Amino acid sequence: MRGVTSRRAVIALGGNAMTGPDGSATPAAQRAALAVAAEAVAAVVAAGVEVVLTHGNGPQVGNLLVKNEMAAAVVPPVPLDWCVAQTQATVGFTLADELDAALAARGLDRRTAALVTRTLVDADDPHFAAPSKPVGRYLPAAEAARFTALGQHWQDRGPRGWRRVVASPEPRSVVDAPAIATLVAAGFVVVCAGGGGVPVVDGAPLHGVEAVVDKDLTAALLARELGADTLVVATDVPHVVVGWGTDAARPLGRVTPAELRAHAAAGEFDGGSMGPKVEAALRFVEGGGTRAVVTSLDTIADAVTRDAVGTVLTAAQE
Numbered sequence: 001m002r003g004v005t006s007r008r009a010v011i012a013l014g015g016n017a018m019t020g021p022d023g024s025a026t027p028a029a030q031r032a033a034l035a036v037a038a039e040a041v042a043a044v045v046a047a048g049v050e051v052v053l054t055h056g057n058g059p060q061v062g063n064l065l066v067k068n069e070m071a072a073a074v075v076p077p078v079p080l081d082w083c084v085a086q087t088q089a090t091v092g093f094t095l096a097d098e099l100d101a102a103l104a105a106r107g108l109d110r111r112t113a114a115l116v117t118r119t120l121v122d123a124d125d126p127h128f129a130a131p132s133k134p135v136g137r138y139l140p141a142a143e144a145a146r147f148t149a150l151g152q153h154w155q156d157r158g159p160r161g162w163r164r165v166v167a168s169p170e171p172r173s174v175v176d177a178p179a180i181a182t183l184v185a186a187g188f189v190v191v192c193a194g195g196g197g198v199p200v201v202d203g204a205p206l207h208g209v210e211a212v213v214d215k216d217l218t219a220a221l222l223a224r225e226l227g228a229d230t231l232v233v234a235t236d237v238p239h240v241v242v243g244w245g246t247d248a249a250r251p252l253g254r255v256t257p258a259e260l261r262a263h264a265a266a267g268e269f270d271g272g273s274m275g276p277k278v279e280a281a282l283r284f285v286e287g288g289g290t291r292a293v294v295t296s297l298d299t300i301a302d303a304v305t306r307d308a309v310g311t312v313l314t315a316a317q318e
Contacts (some may be wrong), residue, residue, distance in 0.1 A: 006047075006049050006291075006304050007233070008052070008204050008226065009044065009228055010051075010053075010054065010231050011052070011234060012216055012234060012278075013037055013053065013054065014056055014234050016057055017033055017034065017297050018034070018057070018059060018060070019031055020032065020121070022070075023059075026100055030060075035098045035102075035109045036094050037095070037098070037297060038091075040298060042102035042105075042106055043300075046106050049304055049305075052189075053099075053189065054193040054222065055191070056194075060087035060090065060103045061084065061135065061195065061212075064152055065135060065137070067137065068083075069136075069143070074220070079208065080211065080212065081200070081210065082208070084195045084212070086244075088114075088117065088198065089114070090114070091194055092194060095097065095112075095114065095191050096113065096114040096191055103180045103189070107131040110188070111187040112190070113189075113191070114191040115195070117176045117192045117193040118175040118197055119198065119200065120123060120201070120206070121171060121201060122201070123201040123209070127167040127168050128167045128209075130167075131166050131167035132168070133165060133212050134157075134164070135164050138161035138163050139154075139159060139162050141156070142277040144162035144164075145280045166210060167209075167211040168211065168213065169199065169311070171196065171197065171213050171214070171218045173221070174225055175197075176192070177225040182220070193222055196213030196218040197218050205261065211297045214280075216233055216276045216277050216279070216280035217283065219280060220280040220292075224284060229290040230289075231289060231291075231293070232295070232303050233294045234296065234297045235274075235295070235296060235297075238251070238275060238295050238299060239253070239294070239300070240269070240278060240294050240311040244274075250255035251311070254314065255312070256310045256314070256315075257282055257313065260281070261282060264278055264282075277303065278294065280312065281294055281311075281313045286316065291312065291313070293309065293312050294311075298302060
């Protein structure tokens, strides 16, 4: 198994790094899960790689939305971009604390910085006209109507009830990428762009919008903007699998963009789970990145430093 020389890696942590094994999102469960993630990231840093870390925030935003709903008669609900910013800060400082401890335990003289990060989207992105990204919990029709009256979009999802849907526009640039690059150059492990970044549109000044940007697509964009040579998308399985749920299921090892695009075009990947991860890997490599890996959290150190761990996407086979 060959070694891999990686100078700078962007690692996108999936939802399994944010909650307990049973999906619990209590503060204690979240901190314990982040401590495990920090150990894995510290192993990458110990290999001499500059690391920029992004993360999901679905359970955390979901909790804030429930608080919005329950307190709507007492305090005004805060907009979704505020929820993204708040969860970025909470997860960011907690992850920074755990990373500092994990790095110190390895004797590494490195520190961590967490940055609330904005992602630029187009105000005329077609997703704003047709919100489809479900967020938060299911509610009865009468309760959903209260929030529809506040300007939110809710859809009837059948027997489970109504659920809020929001726009998920394409990320165009990471506004704070220069600040992230400066921190990396100064020797920091940077936690940033949580939940895909706070979505903002051009204006005087920039201003937030009610939307959710896919975190993996933002990670791919950020990796290109930072000149990273490796993108690692950490999830809860060690490989991308084709034929999932069938007797013909098989994991993918090393693949080319053309091969992976063909599998995606054939409908192999669920748009709500593996699809965005595959698309992020493809965009990074097709956009000039050297190597993208989709794999499980516990193998990310090997994914950065070795050549046959996870689903490895490169521009050309050797």
